Every structure is written in C-alpha cells, then in structure tokens.
Amino acid sequence: METLDTLPVEREDPFQPPAVLKELHGALHRMTYADGRPGWLVTGYAEAxxxxxxxxxxxxxxxxxxxxxxxxxxxxxxxxxxxxxxFLAMDDPEHSRYRRLLTGHFSMRKMRSLEPRIQEIIDGRLDEMARAEAPVDLVRAFALPVPSLVICELLGVPYGERARFQETTAQAVNLDNSIEQRGAAGAELMGYLSELVGRKRAEPGQDLLSELVTGGELDHEELTGVATLLLTAGHETTANMLGLGTFLLLCRPEQAELVRTDPGVAGTAVEELMRYLSIIHIGPIRVARSDVPLAGQTIKAGETVTISLPAVNRDPSRFPDPDRFDVTRDAGQQLGFSHGIHQCLGQQLARLEMRLAFPALLRRFPGLRLAVPAGEVPLRPRGTIYGVAALPATW
Incomplete structure (x- = not known):
C-alpha cells in the first residue's frame, strides 16, 4: 500500500483538489503524520x-x-x-450537552423567520456596492460583511466592534502564522467575547448570547467558548464560500447565468459549490478509540484518521463526472458540512445566506466580472479554511 508523506493541501488549480489526491486509487491510504506517527487518510465517500x-x-x-x-x-x-x-472538539456526552442548548436557534423554523432580515442585509450591502466606484474587492464589500452582520445580530455582537474580531479571527485560522501567533489571536478573541459575556450578564438583550447567559446552564468560561466558536464559524466559513464561490461563478459564466435567471437553481447551486470547492480542506480529524475495520484494513486504537473532503466530494462512485461543475446537479449529500452528530450546527443558516446572496449579487450586477486575470486573484491556501484573500471585481 502506498504511504503518503503528509496531507496534500496545495492546489495547482484554485478550483481543483491537490493533484496528488486526484492520482490516488482506493478509499483508504496510509499516511505519515507531521510528527512522524503513522495514520490514515480517507478519500472515499462511503468510508468518510x-x-x-x-x-x-x-x-x-x-x-x-x-x-x-x-x-x-x-x-x-x-x-x-x-x-x-x-464543543466542536468534544465527544458525547459533553458535546450533546452544549448542542442541545443551541439547536433550536438554528432550526429550519428559525431560519425561515430570519430570511427577510438576511435579504435586507444582502440588499443593503449591494446598495453600498452600487454607490461605490468600481472596481471593488468583493471579499471586503460583500462576502465578509454579509455573514458577519448576520451572525452578529443573531449572537448580539455589536457589528460596530467587528474590527475587534474579524482581524483576530483571520489571524487565528491563518496557517502562515506560527502556532504561538495563532494562539495569541485566539486568546485575544476569547478575551473580547469574555468581556461581551460580562456586558450581556449586566444588561441582557434579545439575542442568542443573552438567552444563554440568562438561562444559567453555562458558566462564564463555557459561555465565552460557545460564543467564540459560533462567531468564528458563523462568519469565516460562509465568507470564504461566498468569496470563492463567486470567483468560480465568474469563471463559469454559463453557470452564473443559470444562478442569475433561474430561481429554482439557487438551492442546488449552493450544494454543488460546497461539493466542488470543499473549503474545509484539512479534516475532519478523528482518533480511533479501539481497533476498527475499514475498507479492508484495520485502523488500530490510537491511530489518527484524516478525512480529505476535497477528495471525498469528488468520489466518482457517489458523484458521477465529479470534476464537472454543474449548478443543476443533485449534490445534496455532499459532506462539506460534515456528517453524523458533529454535522455543522449552522448549516441551514449558511445555506440560506448563500441561497439568497449568490443570485442577488448576480442579478444586481449582471455585468459583474473579474477586474484582474483569474491567475492574479490571491488565494488563501494555507488557512484552515480555503478561500480567496481578495476578489477584485468590476461591472
């Protein structure tokens, strides 16, 4: 069996998985981890x-x-x-204890109630873009502000304080920074949210964080951890999908036209973008508690298993002609939001934001196009979340 030297993360093409992954045969592979220990890489959909x-x-x-x-x-x-x-890095029962307190805030019913306000936020950002002088950086003008505004309102984080969390979050997930630098950024973010929890305790509002504070089931440190996770995940992941997804659509004008003109395509387009781009490109990561048979091999207790979502979401046994980008494809079983009990808590919120944002952007600016050659769009290949660093666009 071939053994990989490390997890492949560098993409030769911004929209394709690393070439090494595309050359692998089979669903489970031996991999040497960065500390020299042997482990496994999963590239098959069923095995993931x-x-x-x-x-x-x-x-x-x-x-x-x-x-x-x-x-x-x-x-x-x-x-x-x-x-x-x-709780993202916890097992049951601790994981379920936290998740139970939050599930109702991210239900389909809750998302339906949020839809008018999310559309209002999207339209407001598009109005500001229309007033700006082109070209603009779509990351700063649209992809980052939309999910940031939404999660801020949901949690009760003052959007006027966004400079205090957006930059520290970006630094915490940037793998070009040392682990000490990332840790310091994370500590700074948690310090801000600890302060905010204190403010909510003194003066609760009508928001998720205030409800958790007044509910009394979590202590101050737990509230700070939950808030840090939700704020980080709530804007970083969706912002990267909006930025990278728009980049892809501008490079595939026939697909962009379908999203712009066919109201029925938005939902399938979101799933296909999640599948095709797979911005969570390092993990999920698991450790075997006991010996587990998988794909004809035995994963020994204590061994680490990394799932490569860019490879899994291109598995031809699940997605025929997987390298073809098709916004009408039924990609609803893609694993970009993970699977099982740790499936992304905010997946329906992310889906709603993208389902509204992509068509609105393309309809408002039918002449939207890149302001630089595609090869000059700066990427973020060394982040824990893959995406574009900026997206210069004009119309």
Whole structure:
C-alpha cells in the first residue's frame, strides 16, 4: 500500500483538489503524520460517512497526530487544550450537552423567520456596492460583511466592534502564522467575547448570547467558548464560500447565468459549490478509540484518521463526472458540512445566506466580472479554511 508523506493541501488549480489526491486509487491510504506517527487518510465517500458515523472514532484532539506541521502543538505539549464550551472538539456526552442548548436557534423554523432580515442585509450591502466606484474587492464589500452582520445580530455582537474580531479571527485560522501567533489571536478573541459575556450578564438583550447567559446552564468560561466558536464559524466559513464561490461563478459564466435567471437553481447551486470547492480542506480529524475495520484494513486504537473532503466530494462512485461543475446537479449529500452528530450546527443558516446572496449579487450586477486575470486573484491556501484573500471585481 502506498504511504503518503503528509496531507496534500496545495492546489495547482484554485478550483481543483491537490493533484496528488486526484492520482490516488482506493478509499483508504496510509499516511505519515507531521510528527512522524503513522495514520490514515480517507478519500472515499462511503468510508468518510462510516468514520463520521462511528462513535469508536473520537472527535477530541486528545492523542491526535497533526496532518500538517502547522497544526502540531507547541514544543513540550502533547495536545492542544480545548477551551470550555468549544464543543466542536468534544465527544458525547459533553458535546450533546452544549448542542442541545443551541439547536433550536438554528432550526429550519428559525431560519425561515430570519430570511427577510438576511435579504435586507444582502440588499443593503449591494446598495453600498452600487454607490461605490468600481472596481471593488468583493471579499471586503460583500462576502465578509454579509455573514458577519448576520451572525452578529443573531449572537448580539455589536457589528460596530467587528474590527475587534474579524482581524483576530483571520489571524487565528491563518496557517502562515506560527502556532504561538495563532494562539495569541485566539486568546485575544476569547478575551473580547469574555468581556461581551460580562456586558450581556449586566444588561441582557434579545439575542442568542443573552438567552444563554440568562438561562444559567453555562458558566462564564463555557459561555465565552460557545460564543467564540459560533462567531468564528458563523462568519469565516460562509465568507470564504461566498468569496470563492463567486470567483468560480465568474469563471463559469454559463453557470452564473443559470444562478442569475433561474430561481429554482439557487438551492442546488449552493450544494454543488460546497461539493466542488470543499473549503474545509484539512479534516475532519478523528482518533480511533479501539481497533476498527475499514475498507479492508484495520485502523488500530490510537491511530489518527484524516478525512480529505476535497477528495471525498469528488468520489466518482457517489458523484458521477465529479470534476464537472454543474449548478443543476443533485449534490445534496455532499459532506462539506460534515456528517453524523458533529454535522455543522449552522448549516441551514449558511445555506440560506448563500441561497439568497449568490443570485442577488448576480442579478444586481449582471455585468459583474473579474477586474484582474483569474491567475492574479490571491488565494488563501494555507488557512484552515480555503478561500480567496481578495476578489477584485468590476461591472
């Protein structure tokens, strides 16, 4: 069996998985992790779902080997510490305890109630773009502000304080920074949100964070951890999808035209963009609690398993002709939001934002196009979330 030296993350084409992944045969591969330990890489769709469904694989960072050197703990530490409330990196029962408190805030019913306000936010940003002088950076003008405004209103974070969290969040997920720099940025973000939790305790409002504060089930540190996770995930992931997705659509004008003119295409377009781009390109990562048979191999207890979503979402056994981008494709089973009990809590919010934002942008600016050659659009290949650093556009 071929053994990979490390997790491939560098993309030769901005819209294609790393070439090494495309050359692999089979669904499960031996991989040497950044600290020298042996582990596994999953590239098959069925195998990825099996791992994500199986409680024999732990979601905590305890014992996990780093798939790339940038994720290795600082010297002297064997594991990174998971802050209280940061349930993304927890197993049950702790995971379910936190998630239970939040599920109702991200239900389909709640999303339907938010739709008019989200559309209003999108239209407001488009109005500002129309008043601006082209070209503009679509990341700063549209892709980042829309989800930031939405999650700020939902959580009760003053949008006027966005400079305090947007830059620190960007620094925390930028793998070009040292782990110490990323840790310092994360600590600064948590410090801000700890202060905000204190303000909510003194003067609650009509928002999710205030409700959690007054509910009394979480202590101050837990509230800070939950707020940090929701604020970070709530704007970073969707902002990157809006930016990179728009870049792709501008490079595929026939597909952009379908999104612009056919109201029925928006939903399938979002799923196809999630599948085709797979911006979560490092993980999910799991650690086997016991020996687990998978794809004809045995994953030993304590071994780390990394799922490559860029490869999984291009598995031809699940998505025929996987390298073809087609906004009318039924890609509803793509794993961009993960799967199982750790499936993204805010997936319906992200879907709604994108389903409204892409058509609105393309309809408002039918002549929208790149202001630079596609090869000059700056990418973010070394982030924990893949995307564009800027998207110069004109109309």
């Amino acid at each position: 779902r099996a791992v994500l469904d199986d409680p024999r694989f732990s979601n905590t960072s305890q014992g996990a080997a780093p798939p790339i050197k940038e994720l290795a703990p600082p010297e002297g530490l064997t594991d990174l510490v998971v802050p209280p409330g940061f």
